[in-house]
Amino acid sequence: MIRQLVASYVLLVAVALAGFTVPVAFTLTSQVYGDAENAARREAQVAALLLAAGDEPSRQALVRLIDAYQDQTSARMDVGTTGQPADEEFVTAFNGREYLRWEYSPVLRADGLVLVVPARNTTGTIVGAVRISFPSQPLTTRLWQIWGFRAALAVAVLIVAAGLGIWLARRLTRPLRQLNDMASRLRDGDLTARAAETGPPETRTLASTLNTATETIDTLVGSQRKFIGDASHQLRTPLTALRLSLDNIADTVADPYVREDVDRATAEVVRMNHLVNGLLALARAESAVVAAEPVVLADVVADRFDAWRAAADDRGVTLSAELAPDLRVLSGHGHLEQVLDNVLSNALEVSPDGGMITARGRRQEDRIVVEVLDRGPGLPAPDRLRAFDRFWRGPGLTGRSGSGLGLAIVKQLVTDDGGTVTLDDAPGGGLCVRISLRASPTSGG
Amino acid sequence: MRVLLVEDDEPVAESLIRGLSRYGYDVEWVSTAAAALAAPPAEMVLVDLGLPDMDGLDVCRELRARGDVPIIVISARADEVDKVVALEIGADDYVSKPFGVREVIARMRAVARRVRPAEPEPSMGRLAIDRRARRVHVDGAEIALSPKEHDLLAFLAEAPGAAFTREQIMEAVWDEHWFGSTRTLDVHVGALRRKLGDAAAIETVRGVGFRLVLP
Numbered sequence: 001m002i003r004q005l006v007a008s009y010v011l012l013v014a015v016a017l018a019g020f021t022v023p024v025a026f027t028l029t030s031q032v033y034g035d036a037e038n039a040a041r042r043e044a045q046v047a048a049l050l051l052a053a054g055d056e057p058s059r060q061a062l063v064r065l066i067d068a069y070q071d072q073t074s075a076r077m078d079v080g081t082t083g084q085p086a087d088e089e090f091v092t093a094f095n096g097r098e099y100l101r102w103e104y105s106p107v108l109r110a111d112g113l114v115l116v117v118p119a120r121n122t123t124g125t126i127v128g129a130v131r132i133s134f135p136s137q138p139l140t141t142r143l144w145q146i147w148g149f150r151a152a153l154a155v156a157v158l159i160v161a162a163g164l165g166i167w168l169a170r171r172l173t174r175p176l177r178q179l180n181d182m183a184s185r186l187r188d189g190d191l192t193a194r195a196a197e198t199g200p201p202e203t204r205t206l207a208s209t210l211n212t213a214t215e216t217i218d219t220l221v222g223s224q225r226k227f228i229g230d231a232s233h234q235l236r237t238p239l240t241a242l243r244l245s246l247d248n249i250a251d252t253v254a255d256p257y258v259r260e261d262v263d264r265a266t267a268e269v270v271r272m273n274h275l276v277n278g279l280l281a282l283a284r285a286e287s288a289v290v291a292a293e294p295v296v297l298a299d300v301v302a303d304r305f306d307a308w309r310a311a312a313d314d315r316g317v318t319l320s321a322e323l324a325p326d327l328r329v330l331s332g333h334g335h336l337e338q339v340l341d342n343v344l345s346n347a348l349e350v351s352p353d354g355g356m357i358t359a360r361g362r363r364q365e366d367r368i369v370v371e372v373l374d375r376g377p378g379l380p381a382p383d384r385l386r387a388f389d390r391f392w393r394g395p396g397l398t399g400r401s402g403s404g405l406g407l408a409i410v411k412q413l414v415t416d417d418g419g420t421v422t423l424d425d426a427p428g429g430g431l432c433v434r435i436s437l438r439a440s441p442t443s444g445g
Numbered sequence: 446m447r448v449l450l451v452e453d454d455e456p457v458a459e460s461l462i463r464g465l466s467r468y469g470y471d472v473e474w475v476s477t478a479a480a481a482l483a484a485p486p487a488e489m490v491l492v493d494l495g496l497p498d499m500d501g502l503d504v505c506r507e508l509r510a511r512g513d514v515p516i517i518v519i520s521a522r523a524d525e526v527d528k529v530v531a532l533e534i535g536a537d538d539y540v541s542k543p544f545g546v547r548e549v550i551a552r553m554r555a556v557a558r559r560v561r562p563a564e565p566e567p568s569m570g571r572l573a574i575d576r577r578a579r580r581v582h583v584d585g586a587e588i589a590l591s592p593k594e595h596d597l598l599a600f601l602a603e604a605p606g607a608a609f610t611r612e613q614i615m616e617a618v619w620d621e622h623w624f625g626s627t628r629t630l631d632v633h634v635g636a637l638r639r640k641l642g643d644a645a646a647i648e649t650v651r652g653v654g655f656r657l658v659l660p
Binding site for chain 2: 244251252
C-alpha cells in the first residue's frame with residue numbers, strides 16, 4: 001500500500017512537471033532560432049547598405065565589417081554582385097526576395113542558417129546581396145544545456161516528492177500496521193491482543209470491530225477449554241468408580257468364568273477411557289490456539305522413530321527416513337510429534353512382519369511435504385476421505401481396538417498449523433499419508 | 446496401615462475403601478480439603494486434586510509442610526503440567542484416573558518402600574527381587590535385566606495377579622502415558638518373558654494390559 005501511495009504521488013508530480021515544461025519547450029526552441037535569425041538579418045542588412053553605397057570608403061568598411069564579424073563568431077559572411085555567376089540563393093536575392101533557410105551549408109560544411117539579403121542602392125535597384133552562413137551547432141549545444149538542467153531539476157523534484165510521499169504514506173498507514181501487528185499476535189495465539197482505537201475514523205471503527213471479534217473468540221476458546229477440563233473430570237470419575245468396583249468383584253470371586261467376565265468388562269472400561277482421551281485430545285486440538293514455531297523435521301522424525309523402534313523391531317519392521325537435515329516446518333508445540341505418533345501407530349498396525357515404513361520429506365516451493373509410506377494393504381479410494389471422519393474405523397486390524405479418532409486428530413492438528421493431509425496409494429501397495437506443512441522462512445532444502 | 450483418603454466423589458471413595466480394606470488398609474475418608482487438614486495424622490495420604498473447597502495441590506503443600514507423610518495424588522486431570530506441579534510441591538507419586546484397586550495398592554507399596562526402604566521384600570516363590578540393590582534372582586541365580594525391565598518387573602510384582610492397564614504401567618515405570626509409547630511396553634514385556642522363563646509368567650489381559658502370575 002505504501003508503494004502504491006508513493007507511486008501515485010510521484011506520478012502526479014511527474015504529470016504536473018510535464019504539463020508545465022513541454023509547452024515551454026516549443027516556444028523556447030523557436031525563440032532561440034528566431035533570435036539567431038534576427039541577429040544575422042541585422043548584420044546582413046548593415047553589410048547590404050555598405051555594399052549598396054558602392055564608394056571606396058564603404059567598400060573598405062564592408063571588408064572590415066566582414067573581417068570583424070567572422071573573427072567574433074563562427075559564422076561566415078560573403079557578398080555577391082549582380083551580373084556575376086552566383087549560387088542559387090544569391091539568385092533568389094538578386095530577384096529581390098530574402099533567402100532564409102536552415103539547411104546544409106557548403107560554405108560551413110555543416111548544418112546551419114543560410115540567409116541572403118539583397119542590397120539595394122538609393123534608386124532601389126538591386127546591385128548585389130550579402131550571405132550569412134550561421135552554424136546551428138552552438139544553438140543546439142545551448143538548447144541541450146538548458147534541457148539538461150531542466151531534466152536534472154525535474155529528477156530532483158521527483159526524488160523529493162518520493163521522499164515526502166514515503167513519509168506521508170507511512171503516516172497514513174500507521175494505524176493499519178498497528179492493526180496488522182495485533183492480528184498477527186492473535187494468529188499466534190495471544191488472545192489478550194487488542195488494537196489501540198486511534199487514528200482516522202475508518203481505522204478506529206475497524207480496530208473496534210476487531211477488538212469485539214477477539215473478545216468473542218477469547219470467550220469461546222475459554223469456555224471450550226473449561227469444558228475440556230470439566231468433561232475430562234466428569235467422564236473419568238465414573239469410569240474410576242466402575243473400574244474399582246470391577247476390581248472388587250474380581251477379588252471376591254474364585255470362579256474363573258466370572259473373572260474372565262470381569263476382565264472383559266475391565267477391557268471395556270479401558271476402551272471407554274481411550275475414547276475419552278481421544279475425544280479430549282481432539283477437542284483440545286480444536287480449541288488450541290498455538291503459535292506455530294520452526295521445527296527441524298529430521299529431529300522430530302528421528303525422535304519419534306526412536307520411540308517406535310522397539311515396537312517395530314519386535315515385528316521385524318524397518319523404519320527408514322529419507323529427509324534433508326535442514327528442512328524446517330512451522331508447527332505448534334508438540335503437534336508434529338502427535339501427528340507422527342498417530343500415523344506411525346496406524347502404519348505399524350497394518351505393516352506385514354518384516355515390512356518397511358518410510359518417512360520422506362521434501363521442499364515444494366513454500367511448503368514442506370512429509371510422506372509416511374507403509375507396505376500394508378492400503379485403503380480403497382472411497383475410504384480414504386472417510387478415514388479422517390471421527391469414529392471411522394478401518395476394516396483391518398486397527399479397526400477393532402482403535403478409537404477411530406487417530407486420523408481425525410491428525411487432520412485437526414495439521415489444519416491448525418495451516419497444512420493439509422491426504423491419503424494416497426504408496427508405490428508398490430500400501431498407504432501413503434501425505435502431510436503438507438508451511439515451510440519455515442529459515443528452512444533450507 | 447492407616448490411610449487418609451481425600452476424595453469428593455462418593456462412589457469412587459466407597460469402592461476404593463472397600464477394595465483397600467480387603468488388603469488390610471485402614472482407610473479414613475474425608476471429602477473436603479478442610480476436613481483433610483483437620484484429620485489426625487495418617488501413615489499415607491491419597492489426595493484427589495478436584496476438591497470442592499480448595500485445590501488438592503494446596504492440601505499437598507500444606508501436608509508436606511507439616512511432615513514427611515507419603516502423599517499420592519489421584520486425579521482425573523491428565524495434564525502433564527498438573528503432574529509436574531504435584532510432584533514438585535511434594536507429592537510422592539501421581540496416579541491418573543481411571544485406576545484399579547490393585548494399581549493403587551502397587552503404587553502405595555512402591556512409595557512406602559521408597560520412604561521406608563528397610564521393609565523386607567515379600568516372598569515371590571522362585572523369584573527374588575532386591576529392589577534396593579536392583580537385583581533379581583531366579584532359583585538363586587541372578588538374571589541380568591535392563592533398568593526399565595527391572596522397574597517393570599518390580600512394579601508388576603507389587604501386586605502379583607492383578608491386571609495393570611498399559612497406561613498405569615507406563616505412568617508408573619516410564620513416567621509418561623502418551624499414546625504411542627505403550628508399544629515400547631510390549632517389547633520390554635517380551636524381553637522379560639524370555640529372561641524369567643517359567644519362574645513367573647507375565648500374562649496379557651486382552652484389551653487391558655498385563656498381570657504377573659506366580660506359579
